[in-house]
Amino acid sequence: MSEALIITPLCDREVPANLAISMTEIVDRGMIDLRGLPKDKKFMDAAKAALGVALPTEPRTSAQNGESLCLWMSVDQWLIVCPRKETAALLDKLNKALEGIFSLAVDMSDARSIIRLKGDRVRETLMKGSSIDFTQGGFEPGTVRRMLFGEIAAMVHVVSEEPDVFDLMVFRSYAHHAWDWVEATATKGSEVGFLKPAEAPAVV
Amino acid sequence: MLVITCPVCGVEGEEADFHCGGEAHITRPATENPEGISDEAQRDYIYMRKNPKGVHFERWRCDRGCGKWFHACRDTVSMEILGYYGITQKPPATLLKKADPLWQAHFEAQLKKAKS
Numbered sequence: 001m002s003e004a005l006i007i008t009p010l011c012d013r014e015v016p017a018n019l020a021i022s023m024t025e026i027v028d029r030g031m032i033d034l035r036g037l038p039k040d041k042k043f044m045d046a047a048k049a050a051l052g053v054a055l056p057t058e059p060r061t062s063a064q065n066g067e068s069l070c071l072w073m074s075v076d077q078w079l080i081v082c083p084r085k086e087t088a089a090l091l092d093k094l095n096k097a098l099e100g101i102f103s104l105a106v107d108m109s110d111a112r113s114i115i116r117l118k119g120d121r122v123r124e125t126l127m128k129g130s131s132i133d134f135t136q137g138g139f140e141p142g143t144v145r146r147m148l149f150g151e152i153a154a155m156v157h158v159v160s161e162e163p164d165v166f167d168l169m170v171f172r173s174y175a176h177h178a179w180d181w182v183e184a185t186a187t188k189g190s191e192v193g194f195l196k197p198a199e200a201p202a203v204v
Numbered sequence: 205m206l207v208i209t210c211p212v213c214g215v216e217g218e219e220a221d222f223h224c225g226g227e228a229h230i231t232r233p234a235t236e237n238p239e240g241i242s243d244e245a246q247r248d249y250i251y252m253r254k255n256p257k258g259v260h261f262e263r264w265r266c267d268r269g270c271g272k273w274f275h276a277c278r279d280t281v282s283m284e285i286l287g288y289y290g291i292t293q294k295p296p297a298t299l300l301k302k303a304d305p306l307w308q309a310h311f312e313a314q315l316k317k318a319k320s
Binding site for chain 2: 074075077131132147148153
């Protein structure tokens with residue numbers, strides 16, 4: 001049997017060299033959309049047993065178990081992000097654990113694409129495309145925020161700070177738009193500089 | 205511009221992060237006997253809105269956040285949002301008191317209909 005070839009939406013895009021931040025596509029992640037009622041103890045227990053970690057119920061938070069992440073999407077929805085190769089096994093495990101419980105788990109690995117943004121200018125780049133003030137508190141590592149970014153539905157996951165690493169998740173069909181948007185707004189020389197002063201232009 | 209706080213997930217956002225679902229508490233005429241619904245009742249259901257100048261009840265959706273619907277009480281003159289309540293709930297008495305008389309008449313008529 002030959003291995004399935006996974007074509008990611010941004011596989012043909014080159015990382016631009018003249019950016020104030022670093023930008024790469026994350027290609028090796030699988031995603032499972034999980035829905036259920038947090039009030040249902042059976043559901044929460046079954047999900048915890050399958051995932052190895054309790055589902056986060058606090059809005060805009062996430063939980064981690066090794067390489068698997070549970071991102072809060074809504075009061076009754078979570079996105080499980082795990083290594084692509086383990087997705088099928090994890091989904092199987094989830095479905096077995098959730099049998100007979102009012103819930104839903106679906107492989108959504110190809111629905112979204114993940115763009116990893118890294119650097120001191122990530123927050124101000126994201127602020128150019130959304131109405132959210134990323135300089136305020138509430139964006140500690142682990143935070144998940146769904147938002148309108150560059151006129152499209154997007155979600156950001158704060159992986160770490162200092163240096164800032166943010167994962168921007170957008171629907172696959174909008175991946176090029178998001179990539180173009182970040183490319184245009186994070187070009188060197190376009191820094192706003194309110195978080196960190198912009199470097200003085202080279203004297204010729 | 206409106207600044208709205210989602211009562212479900214607590215996120216604060218501007219108008220574009222939310223979606224207005226129009227006037228709240230519109231009841232569809234009974235559908236078990238479609239032929240029995242008068243043209244007037246169907247017209248009122250589809251087209252007739254209160255459109256008050258003052259305190260109004262609306263449905264809103266946390267479009268870019270948790271995706272849940274909720275009710276909001278908004279003053280159409282000052283654009284001030286006076287309160288929120290659940291999507292399956294009726295407005296709390298404190299908000300209803302402030303609302304346009306059209307709304308009080310609306311709920312009184314509903315109550316009367318339920319009793320008969």
